[in-house]
Amino acid sequence: MKHHICFSVLGGALGFAVQKANISGLEDFLVRGFWETEFLCNGTNTEKSQKPCKANQDLVELSNNDDDVEELRYSTNIYKAVYAISHSLHRILKCSEGQACKKAVEIKPWEVVEALKYVNFTVKNGDRVWFDQTGAAVARYEVVNWQRGTDGSVQFRPVGYYDASLPSGKRFVLNTDAIMWPGGTKELPVSVCSESCRPGTHKVLQKGKPVCCFDCVPCPVGEFSNTTDSIDCKKCPEAYWSSQNRDACLPKEIEFLSFTEVMGKILIFFTLFGVVLTLIVATLFLVNKDTPLVKANNSELSFLLLFSLSLCFLCSLTFIGQPTEWSCMLRHTAFGITFVLCISCILGKTIVVLMAFKATLPGSNVMKWFGPAQQRLTVLFFTFIQVIICILWLTINPPFPLKNLQYYMEKIILECALGSPVGFWAVLGYVGFLALLCFVLAFLARKLPDTFNEAKHITFSMLIFCAVWITFIPAYVSSPGNLTVAVEIFAILASSYGILFCIFAPKCFILVVRPELNTKKHLLGKTQH
Known part of the structure; x- marks a missing residue:
């Protein structure tokens, strides 16, 4: 009953125990003493008071005795200790084979202890006995496991060992397959409250x-x-x-508007399509340069306007691709200068319309003050101002590539920082000022009696231009990541297409579809009417 209660608590436990060893002759010695003690007999017949032991004594009456010679463990240490003392005494008494030991020698305890340091012998079972410099013997232990035998008895089964005399890495061996854990299971029990937390x-x-x-x-x-x-x-x-x-x-993933992504390909298509349309219009005007319609609409400024429009389309390509130091400086300055050149040409055409009406008044010679030379100077003057603004911007604080780590936490937005926001808004504001001035003048000249009044078309083109760029400002500020660049390219393309269609589409319609209207007689007829 006591073993059952003990096993219910400690069953499956592991522990270290002194190694069991077979001591030659120990079993016969213990059996003889056990026999004489239990049956109160004498096996040697040296004592007359006790009866001699029988060879066939009944052992049934001793069935409750649990002594087992095989389970003796510490007797091995006692056995080795006795032999160690014996070897120490042999050393002190200078005993050797063929010579008698010294007899009249007084042995002191410290001498025995000192002699133990030099003990080195092997017992009959093969174990070697010696002591290190600290006086400790080599540690040898068995790992035992509390298990229940087939008959229900508690057994201590060896499942491993520790031997300090072996090389490092081989001293401790544990046979986990032989272990019986609490509850009689072979599965390793969980000894923690919570499982380990994985990386992450x-x-x-x-x-x-x-x-x-x-x-x-x-x-x-x-x-x-x-x-x-x-x-x-x-x-x-x-x-x-x-x-x-x-x-x-x-x-982090680096994001910018590249040539290979879908958005970039779409914008490139509309950019090149706009350039192709501009070249077609320029070719059509060049073929019909001597016709009344082309001459009446100031062919020189028209060709310069078409050239500047093609540059406006192409400058949008500088906004696509990975931003670099040079591309950041080029994209904004190219945009500002090409659009000022474009608006300056339109402004020149508007002034020509106004001057032409003044010239038709009696006694007026105003056209000699705004001839072709003055028109070219006007375009160059307005464009030169934008060039100066851009040079100041690039000199003082130019745009530069920037890794934006703030907008998205999981990726880097590679963009062009403005450098000086004042420079950017000065460039954009100057373009807007010229567009507004051109819109006002064209609006004032829209009802003038001209043979083919361009002022109406210029008014619509500038209205679209201003609407696009007024809408662009809040969209540009609020657009995230590479959409900021996409919004700016969209504004460039939308305003360029607006100018191209509003100013040149009506002329191309007459040149291609209604060539009968492209006559001096028809234009003069409209004038008389």
């Missing part, structure tokens, strides 16, 4: 419970842990982002 999580202690009880909480976005049972998570470096499992940091 960290431990959070459960309130009111022991420290071995915790929850595994995933690391927040942008943080990681790469060890098991981490107590906290570390932040990823600025240019890195945590992996999906939060167990490592990966370089």
Whole structure:
């Protein structure tokens, strides 16, 4: 009953025990003493008071005795200790084979202890006995496991050993397959409150419970842990982002409007399509340069306007691709200068319309003050002002490529910083000023009696231009990532297409579809009417 209760508590436990060893002759010696003690007999017949032991004594009456010679363990140490003392005495008494030991020698305890340091012998079972410099013997232990035998008895089964005399790495051996864990199972029991936290999580202690009880909480976005049972998570470096499992940091994805993505391809298509349309219009005007319609609409400014429009279309390509130091400086200055050149040509055409009406008044010679030379100078003057603004911008604080880490946490937006916002808004504001001036003058001249009044078309083109760029400002400020660049390209293309269609589409219609209207007689007829 006592063993049953003990096994219910300690069954399956592991422990270290002194190694069992077979001591030659010990069993016969113990059996003889056991026999004489239990049956109160004398095996040697030296004592007359006791009866001699019988060879066939009945052992049934001793069935409750649990002594087992095979389970004796510490007797091995006693056996070795006795032999060690014996070898020490032999050393002190200078005993050797063929010579008698010294007899009249007084042996002191410290001499025995000193002699033990030099003991080195092997017992009959093969174990070697010696002591190190600290006086300790070599540690040899068995790993035993409390198990229940087939007959229900408690047994201590060896499942491994520890031997300090063996090389490092081979001293401790454990046969896990032979272990019987509590409950009679072969499965390793869980000895903790919570399972280990995998990399990518960290431990959070459960309130009111022991420290071995915790929850595994995933690391927040942008943080990681790469060890098991981490107590906290570390932040990823600025240019890195945590992996999906939060167990490592990966370089952030770099985003910019590239030539290969769908948005970039669409914008490139409309850019090149606009250039092709502009070249077609220029070719059509060149073929019909001597016709009344082309001559009446100031062919020189028309060709210069078409050239500047093709540059406006092409400058949108500088906004696509990975921003560099040179591309950032080129994209905004090219946009500002080409659009000022374009608006200056339109402004020159508008002034020509006004001057032409004044010239038709009696006694007026105003056209001699705004002839072809003055028109070219006007275009160059307005464009030169924009060039000066751009040079100042690039000299003082030019645009530069910037890795924007603030807008998106998981990726880097590669964009062009404006450098000096004043420079950017000065360039854009100057274009807007010229467009507004051109719109006002064209609006005033829209009802003048001209043979083919361009002022109406210029008014519509400038109305579209101003509407596009007024809408662009809030869209540009609020657009995230590479959409900012896409919005700016859209504004460039939309305003360029607006100018091209509003000014040149009516003329091309007459040149291609209604050539009978492209006559001096028809134009003069309209004038008389």
